[in-house]
Amino acid sequence: MGKVTGFMEYERLEEGYAPVAKRVKNYKEFVIGLNAEQAQQQGARCMDCGTPFCNNGCPVNNVIPDFNDLVYRGSAQDWELALQVLHSTNNFPEFTGRICPAPCEAACTLNINNDAVGIKSIEHAIIDRGWAEGWVRPQPPAQLSGKRVAVVGSGPAGLAAAQQLARAGHAVTVFEKNSRVGGLLRYGIPDFKLEKSHIDRRVAQMQAEGVVFRTGVLVGEWPADSKVTNHAQEQVSAQALLQEFDAVLLAGGAEQSRDLPIPGRDLEGVHFAMELLPQQNQANAGDKLKAPIRADGKRVVVIGGGDTGSDCVGTSNRHGAVSVTQFELMPRPPEQEDKPLTWPYWPLKLRTSSSHDEGCERTFGIATKAFLPGKGKDKNRVAALQTVRVQWSGGKMSEVEGSEELIPADLVFLAMGFVAPVGQVLQAFGVSQDPRGNARASTAEQGGYATDVPKVFAAGDMRRGQSLVVWAIREGRQAARAVDAFLMGHSQLPR
Incomplete structure (x- = not known):
């Protein structure tokens, strides 16, 4: 694969x-x-391992060596074939080529004692050229x-499953509670990491393939005072879906944020991350918001x-923001992983994102004990965090005596994952x-993504919890195969 001596001749390009x-x-x-030449050079580094x-x-x-080799060959026909290889396993490489942490690169054989092949950057280059050349069609x-x-x-x-099922010939309707399609792709990931035009482009493709999207629709019974009902125009009962459709796939995201129930949690200025991020994306899309959360001129602390x-x-x-500080409960990871110990698995090491490079103080091994209020007219707003340093031994955490500290803060975001x-x-x-x-649902090996309710399936975060x-x-692709097999007695959809 690639150039036989390419891994010795070329360095990794970021x-x-x-x-x-x-x-x-x-x-x-x-x-x-x-660019095309740089991607070709990266493809040349792929070893015949x-x-x-x-x-x-x-x-x-993903059939990574194959599309690396095709990009290395370099002709337009080879690039188009590389896109076909990429699409054979991944419906949306423009998403993963931008926001995936690239566990494939951690597993790259070259990564044992060198820098991995830039697989993610090659994937990014292939799909972007595919769209530019008009190779991505319904x-x-x-x-x-x-x-x-x-x-x-x-x-x-949900999108992956819907596209696969539509291509198998089924009439697919996707229900989304928000006013726009995309779920956490649209409302959880900042536009500076994933511009939403990429989602819109795929939605247009899927509509041309026969998929129907119904937005602003809540499925199930929701209380009238729920925040979620503010985004929806209608509700549809589970029973109605079961009567109207031959199969139902539940593919919602893990949206319940992990809370931090400590003194002062109810103070103004303490928010879940998923209060901030969807609002900003909505504002970017032109939505008018009432009293959006803003960090202008504020001291921000991010917990997580x-x-x-x-x-x-x-x-x-x-x-x-005047300043941004990020807290992490765990100790600071090593700058470089122990490759002989961890390869080919996802390693524990310090990861610095582009957002950190923009300005952020990172503090490891720290716990928040309380949110403290201000004085006078600010008595109901957060003004500081009471913190303590922690240490870990044998998998257990203990506080470091005498390490208590007050950290000033005007705005706090809880970003500790989803439960x-x-x-x-x-x-x-x-x-x-x-x-x-x-949701309790069987794995592909057990017959596939079926719940204990007849003709109801589950996939994604709904089945496995918060993930990538x-x-x-x-999960969407495999669930589509399971649904197709349930409906037709067999399935030719790929796993």
Whole structure:
């Protein structure tokens, strides 16, 4: 694969970024992708390694050596074929090529003692050229099955499943509670990481393939005072879907944020990350918001060291925050992973995002004990965090004596992950839940994504809990195969 000696001749090339001073003034994507020559050089680094661990490192099992080799060959026909190879396993490489953490690169054989092949950047280059050249076209089915499928949720799992089922000839209707399609892709990921035109382009393709999208529709029974009902114009009962459709796939996201129930939690200025991020994306789309959360001129503390916390950092910097501090409960990871110990698995190491580079103080091994109010007219607003340093030993955490400290803050975002999908949908269908609140549904090896309710399936975060976009796409594709087999007695859809 690639050039036989390419891995010895060429270094890894990283995608570039627009300068910080320029990119923090807007919400546009700022990654500078590889040009054709650079992508060809990266493809040349792919080794003829015999056992391509990258394939298994990738949740959708992308056929990575094949499209690397095609890009290395370099002709327009080779690039178009590379896109076909990429699409054979991944419905939406423009999503994963931008926001996937690239576990495939961690598993790259070259990564044992060198820098991995830039697989993600090659994927990014292939799909962007595919759109530019007009190679991405609707693929309507040759014949219809006469079967109807409802997909609840239009995130990556729901979209992937809907596209696969439509191409198999089924009449697919996707239900989304928000006014626009995309789920957490649209409302959870900042525009500067994923511009929403990419979603709109895929939705147009899927509509041409026969998929029907119904937005502003809540499925199940929801209380009138629920925040969710503010976004919807109508409600549809679970029973109505079961009567109208031959199969129902539940593919909603894990939207219940992990809380921090400590003194002062109810103070103004303490918010979940998923209060900030959807609002900003809605504002970018032109929606009018009442009293949106703003970090202008404020001291911001983000609690949680993962991707969602990083997204809060980048958004706060674009608002014009005075300072941004990010807390992480765990100790600071090593700068470099222990490759002989971890390869080909996802390693533990310090990861610095583009948002961190824009301005952020990161503090590890710290816990928040209380949110403290201000004085006078600010007595109901957060003014500081009472913190303590923590240390870990044998998997147990203990506080460091004498390390208490007050950290000033005008705005706090809780970004500590998500605990479960919204329970109302599962309860409406009577689907059993596991101890974490996810739908109990069989795996592909057990027969596939079926719940204990006849003709109801579950996939993505709804089934496996909070996870990556690439895992959601895999789940959606596999669930589509399971639904197709249920409806037709067999399935030719790929796993």
